[in-house]
Amino acid sequence: MNKLIAQDLVPDLPFEIFSEAVDEVQRNVMAPRELAVCSALAIISLACQGLYDVKSPLGNVCPLSLAIMAISGSGDGKSPTLRAFAASVFKYQETLLAEREIDLIKYKTSHGIWFEILKAYRADLRKRVKRGESAEEVAGLIRKHHEIEPRPPLNLLFLNDDVTVQALFQTMNGGLSSAGWISSEASGILKGGALQHFDKINSVWSGDGVRVGRVSSESYQVPDARLTLCLMIQPNVFESFNQAKGDNARGTGFTSRFLFCRPRSTQGTRIADGSEQGWDACERFGTRAVALLKDYVERCRLGESARQVIRLSERANDVWIKTRNEIEREMTQEGRYGWAPDHASKLAENMIRLAALFHVFEGREGDISEMTMRGAVELGYWFSRQFDKIFSPDTILANDANELHAWLRAHYEKTGDRRIERNYVRRYCANRLRDSGRLDELYEKLASDGLIRLVHEGKKGVVILN
Incomplete structure (x- = not known):
């Protein structure tokens, strides 16, 4: 599939902690750089979103949350890449959960004692009522006792993998309201239907919160x-998801919120030189992520929920406004984004989110600088080109035509026959290409490119490979 994916290198960015960690993971794991970038951005988003928001020049306040989808094949290094960036965060999560187990035991003990005292008060109340005595004193004790009821420890789960949308939001209710749904093997999430309720995910991405209505419980x-x-996710899983739910995902605005990438595989080029691998940059990255998460968790424990709002400097403001207006002008029917106004409508906001994330994670002071904003714009446009390669009708047609041509060439190399009946092609080519209408479009494309000829032999349609 590599020859079907045009190469578009991730831009070099002026962010030290981020870039050094990405370089290190790419060097050590030898997976596609795009996977390292996406993994790093996910951890940065998770670490910063609970503490900060960003105010755009238009006056609206935006969350720093990102939605990322990386489409990459089995064996490309998705898991080791994500693990390299998330190791410290995973360890911190385990520490929090272990501490909560201890706190939960203490809570159950103290609540048991509290409940026994309440039972005694209630028994006394019943006796007084039966005897016709004044119960005001014991009623007052009961009211005061309810005020000191021990509360369960805060649910400190902020990393989720194999969950449903309902379970995810239920965990956030009464726990940490900032969380991550992060998986290097998300095929089960898409295949199994865990990713439902696009509207609720859209609402949270936009910062509007979410309401979950239930019949059987509160x-x-x-x-x-x-x-x-x-x-x-793997390419075939994405294709299946896109065929089954793609229209709904696009129609609800779910797809437009995501930063997509589909990297070329590095398999076959990952030649080790035997040198010892260093992980200093990833340790620095992880230390910074955990420090931000600890700050957020401690604020939640103290009941502090207000986030700091970051603003753009005057020059960064000018860069963003100019970029936003350029994108808007290209949303006309004849423009670059005429085929994807849904994607374009979220692109400028994703850029300002990226700028704020880099600003916070790199430890920058004050307002977001022009340099940071320009770097975020460049990366945002790169993600936009990736979206184009995955979803553009012209790109999809070209990729599908290339895939069909590769299948026709493989058939010729196996049989030595350049002549293939169209009925045979429809029965044995890649399953997703077998629709007769789609095959006609692909034949027309290949014929116009001079790669095949279409002829009729009696009633039979025949493809002749040039």
Whole structure:
């Protein structure tokens, strides 16, 4: 599939902690650089989104949450790449969960004692009522006792993998309202239908919170939710998801919120030189991520939920406004984004989110600088080109035509016959290309490129490979 994916290198960015870690992972794991970039961005988003928002020049306040989808084949290094960036965060999560288990035991003990005292008060109340005595004193004790009821420890789960949308939001209700749904093997999430309720995910991405209505139990609301999504999936799973739910995902605006990439595989080029691998940059990256997460968790424990709002400097403001207007002008029917106004409508906001994330994670002071904003714009446009390669009708047609041509060439190399009946092609080519209408489009494309000829032999349609 590599020859079907045109190469578009990730831009070099002026962000030290981020870039050095990405370089190190690419050097050590030898997976596609795009996977390293997506993994790093997911952890940065998770670390920053609970503490900060960003105010755009138009006056609206945006979350720093990112939604990322990386489409990459089996064996490309998705898991080791994500693990390299997330190791410290995973370890911190385990520490928090272990601490909560201890706190939960203490809570159950203290609540048991509290409940026994309540039972005694209630028994006393019943006796007084039966005897016709005044119960005001014991009623007052009961009211005061309810005020000191021990509360369960905060649910400190912020990393989720194999969950459903419902379970995810239920965990956030009464726990940390900032979380990540991050998986290097997200095929089960898309295949199994865990990724439902596009509207709720859209709402959280936009910073509007989410309300979950239930019939069998009490409904609840997570008004201040922040959610980072990073789903790494195999190409065939993505194609199946896109065929089954792609129209709905695009129509609801779900797809437009994502930063997509589909990297070329590095398999066959990952030649080790035997030198010892160093992980200093990743340790520095992980230390910074954990420091931000610790700050967020401690604020939640203290009941502090307000986030700091970051603003753009005057020059960064000018860069963003100019970029935003350029994107807007290209959303006309004849423009670059005429085929994808849904994607374009979210692109400028994703750029300002990226700028704010780099600003916070790199430890920059004050307002977002022009340099940071320009770097975020460049990366945003790169993600936009990736979106184009995955979803553009022209690109999809070209890729499918290349795939069909490769299948025709393989058939010729096996049989030595350049002549293939169209009925045979329809029965044995890649399953997703077998629709007769789609094959006609692909034949027309290949014929116009001079790669095949279409002839009729009696009633039979025949493809002749040039």
